[in-house]
Amino acid sequence: MSKQNNKKKAHLLGFMQNGFNSHATGMWRHPRDKVNWDYGRPEYWQHIAKVLERGLFDAIFIADQLAPYATYKGSSDHSVRYAVQFPCNEPSTIVPVIATVTDKLGIGVTLSTAFEHPYSMCRRLSSLDYQSGGRIAWNIVSSFSHGEWNAYGVDGRERQDRYERLEEYMELCYKLWGSWDEGAVIADKSSGIYGDPSKIHEVDHDGTYFKCKARHFVPPSPQNHPVLWQAGSSNRGRDFAAKHAEAIFAVLPTLARMKEYSQDLAQRTTERFKRPAGSVKKIFGLQTVVGESRAEAEEKFAHIRDCIPLEGALAWISGHFGLDFSRYALDENVANIEVPGIQGLFESIVYAKDGAPVTVKEAALIYAQGMGMPVAVGTAKDIVDQMEVYLDEGGADGFMLITTFTPGCYEEFVDWVVPELQRRGRYRDRYAGSTLRENLLQY
Ligand SMILES: Cc1cc2nc3c(=O)[nH]c(=O)nc-3n(C[C@H](O)[C@H](O)[C@H](O)COP(=O)(O)O)c2cc1C
Numbered sequence: 001m002s003k004q005n006n007k008k009k010a011h012l013l014g015f016m017q018n019g020f021n022s023h024a025t026g027m028w029r030h031p032r033d034k035v036n037w038d039y040g041r042p043e044y045w046q047h048i049a050k051v052l053e054r055g056l057f058d059a060i061f062i063a064d065q066l067a068p069y070a071t072y073k074g075s076s077d078h079s080v081r082y083a084v085q086f087p088c089n090e091p092s093t094i095v096p097v098i099a100t101v102t103d104k105l106g107i108g109v110t111l112s113t114a115f116e117h118p119y120s121m122c123r124r125l126s127s128l129d130y131q132s133g134g135r136i137a138w139n140i141v142s143s144f145s146h147g148e149w150n151a152y153g154v155d156g157r158e159r160q161d162r163y164e165r166l167e168e169y170m171e172l173c174y175k176l177w178g179s180w181d182e183g184a185v186i187a188d189k190s191s192g193i194y195g196d197p198s199k200i201h202e203v204d205h206d207g208t209y210f211k212c213k214a215r216h217f218v219p220p221s222p223q224n225h226p227v228l229w230q231a232g233s234s235n236r237g238r239d240f241a242a243k244h245a246e247a248i249f250a251v252l253p254t255l256a257r258m259k260e261y262s263q264d265l266a267q268r269t270t271e272r273f274k275r276p277a278g279s280v281k282k283i284f285g286l287q288t289v290v291g292e293s294r295a296e297a298e299e300k301f302a303h304i305r306d307c308i309p310l311e312g313a314l315a316w317i318s319g320h321f322g323l324d325f326s327r328y329a330l331d332e333n334v335a336n337i338e339v340p341g342i343q344g345l346f347e348s349i350v351y352a353k354d355g356a357p358v359t360v361k362e363a364a365l366i367y368a369q370g371m372g373m374p375v376a377v378g379t380a381k382d383i384v385d386q387m388e389v390y391l392d393e394g395g396a397d398g399f400m401l402i403t404t405f406t407p408g409c410y411e412e413f414v415d416w417v418v419p420e421l422q423r424r425g426r427y428r429d430r431y432a433g434s435t436l437r438e439n440l441l442q443y
Pocket residue numbers: 062063064065110112140141142143144159230231232233234235236237238249250251285341342343344345
């Protein structure tokens with residue numbers, strides 16, 4: 001094996017939402033965003049998917065929340081006013097749209113367990129995996145925001161209870177996905193027998209949170225069950241990921257945080273849950289801005305930051321962290337604030353300046369720019385230099401790339417950065433298989 005082949009290679013995912021504006025707040029204002037594209041039409045998604053597949057990405061990751069954020073100043077007014085992940089279509093609706101024009105690209109869809117019974121969740125995911133030829137991942141979330149709970153008319157759950165319920169949720173999902181034995185489908189026209197009832201087991205679950213007595217309605221799909229993704233970052237969340245996930249997403253602003261996280265996850269995976277080392281791919285968030293020269297990239301980056309409205313940024317951090325930040329002074333140090341919402345992501349902004357104090361205003365703007373992800377700005381060479389450090393020293397197995405302007409940011413990445421990754425032996429030059437799991441396990 002050549003020396004080049006021994007280098008750790010990167011997995012890549014495009015990180016978006018099925019909505020008007022994805023994660024970087026205010027990007028819709030950018031003069032290069034969605035020019036002649038409508039996010040609500042299939043053509044936009046098909047174009048992006050083809051670009052990502054041309055770039056040999058493992059998957060597109062479709063994030064989601066179930067309702068507009070409504071924490072800032074007690075309403076969703078600012079989410080509406082500044083298009084803070086608003087409006088947003090249901091994520092699984094674009095899966096067939098993407099699957100029909102691609103062959104290899106995985107499609108990871110965020111579906112919340114909060115208000116859906118495991119039976120219908122498994123049925124939907126099996127159907128999508130079947131239809132796409134085995135290219136589906138499920139990003140397992142349990143919904144965290146007041147806006148979501150209010151939309152469904154339910155009281156928010158404490159974190160502890162959320163994860164206990166989620167454990168049972170998965171237990172029932174595994175039962176359903178494992179309930180069809182090999183040889184269950186006979187489909188013999190002459191005898192008229194379709195299935196062997198002795199090989200399609202009725203699931204009989206009577207638990208604390210769920211009851212279910214039925215046969216799973218969909219035959220085993222190519223991957224049997226979707227690739228399981230998770231992004232919990234609290235103590236319970238990391239345990240859940242170490243136990244169940246095949247890939248985990250984390251936003252870690254510095255190399256030191258990446259190292260700490262990678263060690264922690266490895267320990268949980270191998271020691272606590274006795275899974276082989278490397279069973280969970282660690283995919284870290286990254287924002288890239290590429291230019292033909294550093295100066296050009298810096299200029300582009302400045303333009304991107306100019307699009308962020310401060311009040312929109314405050315509405316977003318209030319929604320994600322479950323706390324109304326209008327109650328705090330803009331110059332207050334965020335390290336002194338305790339949040340009930342997404343703990344792990346909050347830490348990404350508390351540590352965004354490597355331990356130096358971060359004010360509420362800075363936190364909002366950092367988060368709105370790219371969720372606290374590290375930013376790689378420069379030429380393709382500069383960006384790959386940075387990615388190599390995260391792969392070799394930070395423990396990253398790959399990167400989820402947050403969007404800036406679309407579809408241009410992915411076109412540029414695929415045309416400029418992917419060839420540089422390949423040239424350095426840091427990336428595939430072809431897909432290994434046709435299912436997402438096969439490609440995720442390629443290296
Ligand atoms: C990179 C990243 C992406 C996430 N994407 C979503 C998402 O699309 N939808 C969602 O409801 N939660 C999302 N989350 C939230 C987590 O899945 C999880 O529910 C949240 O972090 C709360 O769990 P925790 O308290 O264990 O951190 C994301 C978290 C991270 C770190």
